Amino acid sequence: MPTAAEPTGATDPAALAERYGLSKSSIRPPLNSYLRELWSRRQFVLSYARARTYAMYAGARLGSFWQVLTPLLNAAVYYLAFGVLLGTKNGIDNYVAFLLSGIFVFTFTQRCMTEGSRSLALNLSLIRTLHFPRATLPLAYVLNELNQMLVSLCLLFVIVGFTDGISWRWLLVAPAMVLQTMFNIGITLVCARVGTFVSDISQLLPFVTRTWLYASGIFFSLPAKLAEVDAPSWVIKVLALNPISAYIDIVRRSLLAEHEANELPHAWTIAIVWSFVMLVAGLVYFWRAEDRYGRG
Template sequence: MTTQTPTPAHARTSTPGHPHTPAATDPAAPAPPSSEELRALALRHGLTVTGARPSLPAYARQLWSRRDFITAFATAKLTAQYSRARLGQIWQVMTPLLNAAVYYVIFGVLMDVQRGVPDYVPFLITGVFVWTFTSQTIMTGTRAVSGNLGLVRALHFPRASLPIALALQQLQQLVFSLGALVVILFCFGEFPRPSWLLAVPALLLQTLFSTGLALAMARLAARTPDISQLMPFVLRTWMYASGVMWSIAHLTQDRDLPHAVVLALQANPAAVYIDLMRFALVESFTGDRLPPHVWELATGWALLAFAGGFIYFWKAEETYGRG
């Protein structure tokens, strides 16, 4: 019988390229490319990271290029909102009117806060309509991403399109409801005059402010969905502090409140936009009932909220729909 002499380990040959053989660790083999070299190679051939966050100017341009989608999405949402109700779109007007009727009974009759407030019904209804726009815009913002995860995960588009479209939906609903508000104002002796034109810039500033908050809430709720359950309580507290049912001017005059409290009530952004709309539409709501520098306050709040909310939302652009 012939016996084979074992081959020493250092003399064994290996298949080239096999990962478990000494040839794979041959010092003469070329080193794998570094991550920097791979990145440079990808850039040279026009490759980009999927889902990467674009620069802020590029992001704004992407949003503008999708303005038709934003408008169509908002209109479709508005049309479908009451599609299952028998009265349909009439609920766009009936909801704030019913809220105003409840507030009138509770605050105007039972609590008698209408004392000293001329034209209390136009005063109240204007406040309710304006507040409803802000509160509903913020609430829909909390569901902008979490409520459209299928769309977010299936398609590539700037995610800010969703909260902006939902804010536009609420603006469309408010414009529709303002027709009913004008009819009510006619019934209580309020007729068109030059000051009504001030409602347009006031409404535009309020829209910027509300959209900015909707963008911020969309990012927060996308990470923490429970925020959408908490927001109704926060908004209800904010409403009571915004003079929707009572006059902030009368409260600050009749009671000896600390100066800091007076400033906080007067600078409250929701109250600022409500007062501007009342000043524009209700003749008895004169300029002396407005807080000082009211237009500067309204403009500052609008720019701060929109710019801050937009940047805050953009910073998490690549995270939406993941996890």
């Protein structure tokens, strides 16, 4: 009970908060402050990503060797189904490296999307207990998949080195990976927000990514295949706008000299534009719901 000496509203929570300069812990901060706070938690993001990588293979007998074995087994299945049975390897030099580069690049984005869509839902207890930028969780998932991608790239370098030889063009893989990682951060943040409020997205994403898989020129060269059916040039240009096709193309032309004859038009430009647009759009889209994550 307030005493007669207390001013009116002295026990009102809003009045007390205003009097002592308090604010809600879950309030959405300005975007520039949010980005600074996100940067200050970079060590947490790195540690959390390493912990997830360790936990992923801790119970397996082969341990972290699955980081190499998993992409190889996937590539073997696709090589048998598409390269041998459907004959898509015909007319493509070094089809093994051609196929592996496409699978590795696509899987990097696919897993970021599927794992990122569950990143907040699987960590609700952490979100409701501690105050931190929620974007750190999807970012940790992207770093975890980037680690897997780097392991896959090392394997790909060995294969290309034995089959095509070492070339200075390999250096172009680094900026290609930077651009795709930027794109993956943006699209993962989008999937993370959608997955938090629409739980069915985890059931829908496999169908979306599977369709995307077949439309990205992973098992065959898009320009060569369209030339076989005498498709108009504008069809190639439209299909080239697919961001995954662009990232696959710039990685392939960095590794395989023979791929230059069938490269997509303006792939580097398309990859750069998609990277920056998706990164900015994803950050803003995720940030706008920052004060809603973790609510029951």
